[in-house]
Amino acid sequence: MARGFDRKELDELVVSLTQPGAAAELAVLAVCLLAAWLVVRLLQGRRLPAGSILFGDRVIDGVLFPVLALAFAFAARVGLEATLKPAVFRVAIPILVSLVVIRLSVRVLTRTLPAVAWVRSLERSISWLAWIAVVLWVTGVLPLVLEAMDEVRWKVGAVPMTLRNVVEGTITAGIVLVIALWISSALEKRLLVNASGHDLSLRKIAATLVRTVLLFVGLMFALSAVGIDLTALSVLGGAIGVGLGFGLQKIAANYISGFVILAERSIRIGDMVKVDGFEGRVSDIRTRYTVIRSLTGREAIVPNETLITTRVENSSLADPRVLLQAAVQVAYGTDVRKLQPRLEAAVAALPRVISDPPPSVLLAAFAADGMDLNINFWIRDSENGQGNIKSEVNLVVLDLLNADGVEIPFPQRVVHAVVSEEPAAIEVPNPAAGGPPAATPPGDPPPP
Numbered sequence: 001m002a003r004g005f006d007r008k009e010l011d012e013l014v015v016s017l018t019q020p021g022a023a024a025e026l027a028v029l030a031v032c033l034l035a036a037w038l039v040v041r042l043l044q045g046r047r048l049p050a051g052s053i054l055f056g057d058r059v060i061d062g063v064l065f066p067v068l069a070l071a072f073a074f075a076a077r078v079g080l081e082a083t084l085k086p087a088v089f090r091v092a093i094p095i096l097v098s099l100v101v102i103r104l105s106v107r108v109l110t111r112t113l114p115a116v117a118w119v120r121s122l123e124r125s126i127s128w129l130a131w132i133a134v135v136l137w138v139t140g141v142l143p144l145v146l147e148a149m150d151e152v153r154w155k156v157g158a159v160p161m162t163l164r165n166v167v168e169g170t171i172t173a174g175i176v177l178v179i180a181l182w183i184s185s186a187l188e189k190r191l192l193v194n195a196s197g198h199d200l201s202l203r204k205i206a207a208t209l210v211r212t213v214l215l216f217v218g219l220m221f222a223l224s225a226v227g228i229d230l231t232a233l234s235v236l237g238g239a240i241g242v243g244l245g246f247g248l249q250k251i252a253a254n255y256i257s258g259f260v261i262l263a264e265r266s267i268r269i270g271d272m273v274k275v276d277g278f279e280g281r282v283s284d285i286r287t288r289y290t291v292i293r294s295l296t297g298r299e300a301i302v303p304n305e306t307l308i309t310t311r312v313e314n315s316s317l318a319d320p321r322v323l324l325q326a327a328v329q330v331a332y333g334t335d336v337r338k339l340q341p342r343l344e345a346a347v348a349a350l351p352r353v354i355s356d357p358p359p360s361v362l363l364a365a366f367a368a369d370g371m372d373l374n375i376n377f378w379i380r381d382s383e384n385g386q387g388n389i390k391s392e393v394n395l396v397v398l399d400l401l402n403a404d405g406v407e408i409p410f411p412q413r414v415v416h417a418v419v420s421e422e423p424a425a426i427e428v429p430n431p432a433a434g435g436p437p438a439a440t441p442p443g444d445p446p447p448p
Helices: 007-017 020-044 064-080 088-112 119-139 144-151 163-192 199-224 230-245 249-264 304-309 336-348 389-402
Strands: 153-156 160-164 272-275 278-287 289-293 298-302 312-314 322-330 361-367 371-379 426-428 438-440
Touching: 020 064, 020 088, 064 088, 088 119, 088 163, 119 144, 144 163, 160 163, 163 199, 249 278, 249 289, 249 298, 249 304, 278 298, 289 304, 298 304, 322 389, 336 361, 336 371, 336 389, 371 389
Parallel strands: none
Antiparallel strands: 153 160, 272 278, 272 312, 278 289, 289 298, 322 371, 361 371, 426 438
16 A cells, blocks of 8 residues: 655755755756856857757747756755755756756757657656656655556566556656657758758668668567557557458559659759649659649659559750750841841850850741740759740840841731722612602613
8 A cells, every 4th residue: 555645754845945955956956057057058059049949939948948057056055955955956956957858858859850740749748747757756645546557457468567667658658759760850950951862862861761660660669668568569559460461452553653763862852853744843742642743833742653553754964954945036137047147145154044055046947927036045054944044045036126127027918909890870860759769770671
């Protein structure tokens, strides 16, 4: 049976907090907090890494400040035990431990899962549990609660378990998973920093594999901490295999296809691709799907299996150069041989038009109203848009034609009008009416 609540211990703590020695402890604790702040500030320097897990947005927002404060406070408590009975540190150390747990979990979850809706609820739950544990610890009720939880027992197969084992194992599992997410996030940041082009895809697959392995290892440790026999997972693995073979085969195919894409480097982040009529730039390759962003700002989420089993046009795979074309019509009588090099030089002067291969102007056809000229030019950065560079080329061509007085013909049509001549009508007098003569159609005999 659990022992009763020792109110005398709590009364002694309250009395100790009112003694003169408590003021000395408060001063030492303030020095510990100031020392922790100074160390973090010196390590951080003037650079403020946004969203850093260790440093946070400000000095005291990260994990490093409460960890250092806890270490300094614990060292000060040990040093003062010979001269003072700890009272302030008995309250401060549990608070700092709770602050370390809250800061670590909140910063890691916010960094690794920024767009997940339930993260905020999980952060609040962790904060409430941590502060409740502090209250139970300070008041001396925590040992009583643990003893009561030890008395709640049951068996899972042949393994005896208690409520205390489950709660402590769950807390340990959470800490292990948070640390695994922290390590994977730090490694992913190091791998993806300053990465671009071909190297980005390789680093992406390395970061994905590192996170998967760390989470798997952390999950195994967490299950062991809870008290689950890992040998029982063989049955669960067989059930998962059957599920993957039937109901989850599409999801499994997308995950495997994602690793294949990253390994083969057939599609890389930054490539301009066209899939099922949708054209855009590959902005991200996830384990299950790939995000393609068009030049209009729309984004398409394409399952990785689609990129493996269907035809994909990748304009950046072998050569990032893209051929574009503009057309213009000039009037008959224009000296095309003289105009061609001038147009080529004007187009080549544009910043986005590359010189290898150079622009070319070709006489394409003799149309009804004028001569058609095709202006071919190459660009290397199609992800920055094609319509804008075509507009720039057309404006340059228009300025050159206006400066040289070259006419851009309007449509011309020749209309032939046929006029038929008919004999005029014959006016015949009408003696019976005594009025003006009536008009008689040609060919009719006059009235008697």
